[in-house]
Amino acid sequence: MNKVVNVNLGGVPFIIDENAFEHLSKYMELLKIHFKHMEGSEEILSDIESRLGELFTEYLGSRQIVEITDVKKAIGVMGTPEDLGAEEEWEEITDNSKERQQSGDYNHQKRKYQTGKRLFRDKENSIISGTCSGLAAYFGVADPVWVRIGFVLAGLASAGSAILAYLIIWAITPAAKSAKDRLMMRGEKIDVDAISRKVKEEFDNVEKQFNEFSDSFKKKR
Amino acid sequence: MKKGILEMCILAIISKEEVYASDIIDRLKSGNLIVVEGTLYPMLSRLKKAGHLDHYWQESQAGPPRKYYRLTPEGEEFLQNLSTSWEEMVKSVSSLTSKNKSNNE
Numbered sequence: 608m609n610k611v612v613n614v615n616l617g618g619v620p621f622i623i624d625e626n627a628f629e630h631l632s633k634y635m636e637l638l639k640i641h642f643k644h645m646e647g648s649e650e651i652l653s654d655i656e657s658r659l660g661e662l663f664t665e666y667l668g669s670r671q672i673v674e675i676t677d678v679k680k681a682i683g684v685m686g687t688p689e690d691l692g693a694e695e696e697w698e699e700i701t702d703n704s705k706e707r708q709q710s711g712d713y714n715h716q717k718r719k720y721q722t723g724k725r726l727f728r729d730k731e732n733s734i735i736s737g738t739c740s741g742l743a744a745y746f747g748v749a750d751p752v753w754v755r756i757g758f759v760l761a762g763l764a765s766a767g768s769a770i771l772a773y774l775i776i777w778a779i780t781p782a783a784k785s786a787k788d789r790l791m792m793r794g795e796k797i798d799v800d801a802i803s804r805k806v807k808e809e810f811d812n813v814e815k816q817f818n819e820f821s822d823s824f825k826k827k828r
Numbered sequence: 829m830k831k832g833i834l835e836m837c838i839l840a841i842i843s844k845e846e847v848y849a850s851d852i853i854d855r856l857k858s859g860n861l862i863v864v865e866g867t868l869y870p871m872l873s874r875l876k877k878a879g880h881l882d883h884y885w886q887e888s889q890a891g892p893p894r895k896y897y898r899l900t901p902e903g904e905e906f907l908q909n910l911s912t913s914w915e916e917m918v919k920s921v922s923s924l925t926s927k928n929k930s931n932n933e
Contacts, residue, residue, distance in 0.1 A: 618892035638866075647873040654869045654895070658849060686864025 611672055617657025619664070623673040629810070631659075631678050633803050634687075640787060641688040655685060724794035727783035731812075736777045744792045835871060836914060837861055839880060839899065839907040848886075848894040872897065880906050 610625040623631065638655065642648040662681040663673050726745045728737035739758060743751035761769035783789045786805035795801055834856075841847060841855050849868065856862045875881045880903030885893040899907065 642870065645870055645873070647877060651869045651873050654849060654872070655866065657892070657895075658865065658869075661850060684865055686866035690864045691866045 616660030616663070617653065619660045621660065621663055621673050622671060623678075624675060627673055627675040627678045629803075629806065630675055630682075633806055634678075634682055636786060636802055636806070637688045641691060659685065725788075725791045726780050727788055727792040728777070728780050729789075729792060730782050737782060738773060738777045738780065741780060741783070741792060742776070745794075747793075832910070833914075834861060834867075835875060836907065836910040838868075838871060838875065839903060839910070842881065842897050843899050843904065843907055846896050846898045848896045852897070875903070878906075879903070 611622050612625055612628040614621050614623050614628065614631075635652070635656070638652060639648075642651050645651065659681050662684060663677055666677045666680060667673065724745060727741050729740040729744055729751075730737040732740040732751060734740075734755065739754040740751035742748075743754045746754075748754055758769055758773055762773075781788075783792050786802050786809060789805060790801055837856065837859070838852060841852050849872070852872075853862070853865050853868060856868070862868060872881065876883065879900060881897050882900050882903075883895050883897050886896050888894045
């Protein structure tokens with residue numbers, strides 16, 4: 608017995624098996640990273656999404672639920688980021704300079720995966736804005752409470768100007784929204800395994816919160 | 829180089845009739861020109877940005893509206909130029925290779 612999820616692919620609703628959904632969302636996340644530096648990446652992704660929907664409709668026939676085999680088959684047709692990357696890199700090597708001029712601003716953009724650390728606000732472990740926990744993650748401090756204490760002490764010692772610094776950091780750092788952001792926040796390498804691990808963690812988190820919620824609901828009754 | 833040829837093929841397909849992405853994929857596949865479909869979408873988006881292509885939405889009987897592509901006048905001209913240089917290249921390459929053959933003999 609498997610849970611199913613409802614998804615919308617290019618305006619068409621699909622019922623999809625939970626495993627298949629996880630696999631698909633991982634794939635889309637990787638594509639998003641792959642196309643991130645291309646202009647019009649949103650459009651490319653939405654085109655791909657619609658096409659995946661078409662493929663599913665084709666595979667489903669009279670069946671109702673998209674299964675993991677369907678997802679794998681569709682990904683095989685569409686190509687993994689590695690497939691796309693391999694073709695593009697090959698093209699880059701064989702490109703001549705004339706072609707580079709014709710395709711304009713596209714070529715100087717790097718399409719390598721970013722592995723560098725970036726400063727994010729960690730809203731999941733936040734007290735006020737996640738600034739301190741983000742800093743802790745960035746500098747590898749195990750417990751963000753030390754950063755918080757540091758800020759409070761600095762605030763007292765500097766008669767408030769550390770608070771101003773805090774507000775500025777808050778304002779200029781983005782919140783870590785996706786699994787990819789959270790990996791970059793810690794400087795972890797971004798690859799298929801790392802992201803799937805992260806996505807799974809997020810799933811577990813949601814499940815935990817849901818259980819807690821339903822428990823408290825039961826208690827109230 | 830391969831990308832240039834692919835772009836030319838895509839433009840040629842679109843110049844014959846107004847098509848949507850799956851039609852282009854089918855034609856390219858039947859000609860063994862692409863391996864994975866994912867490579868097509870970035871190219872379409874790039875051609876569109878360069879002003880060679882244009883798209884519009886058309887209702888379909890099955891499912892949501894489809895995105896159809898057509899060439900712009902600039903695209904037509906670009907395709908003309910590409911075809912001319914392609915023909916020139918084929919001519920010179922084939923004359924070179926045939927010369928080589930006669931040398932070897």
